[in-house]
Amino acid sequence: MEARKGEIPSLAKKRDDLPAELVRAVERALARDPAQRFPSAKEMLREMAQLLRRVTQFTDAYAISESVARARQLIAQTRSRRPRSSARPARRES
Numbered sequence: 001m002e003a004r005k006g007e008i009p010s011l012a013k014k015r016d017d018l019p020a021e022l023v024r025a026v027e028r029a030l031a032r033d034p035a036q037r038f039p040s041a042k043e044m045l046r047e048m049a050q051l052l053r054r055v056t057q058f059t060d061a062y063a064i065s066e067s068v069a070r071a072r073q074l075i076a077q078t079r080s081r082r083p084r085s086s087a088r089p090a091r092r093e094s
Contacts, residue, residue, distance in 0.1 A: 019055050 008030050012023045025047055031037045038044035 019051075021051050021055065025051055 011018065011026050012020075025044075028036065029038060029044055038047065
């Protein structure tokens with residue numbers, strides 16, 4: 001809900017162990033002004049791939065998988081809270 005209000009918490013404050021380049025890339029992806037964001041998902045992927053090649057910091061695969069699992073849980077919870085439309089799509093007749 002904070003993101004909808006424009007109050008995205010600072011990643012650097014939550015995870016001070018992350019490389020500054022990664023924090024900047026995430027902040028760019030989440031920028032409120034579309035002109036400040038990556039022009040496309042492809043550009044973001046390119047930037048992240050380059051970043052991962054430059055960062056020599058140890059990456060713990062288990063910690064990454066745990067983060068992905070938590071993110072999936074949060075997404076599922078968010079989806080389950082959304083009001084559902086009462087209108088059903090029309091069925092196709094064969």
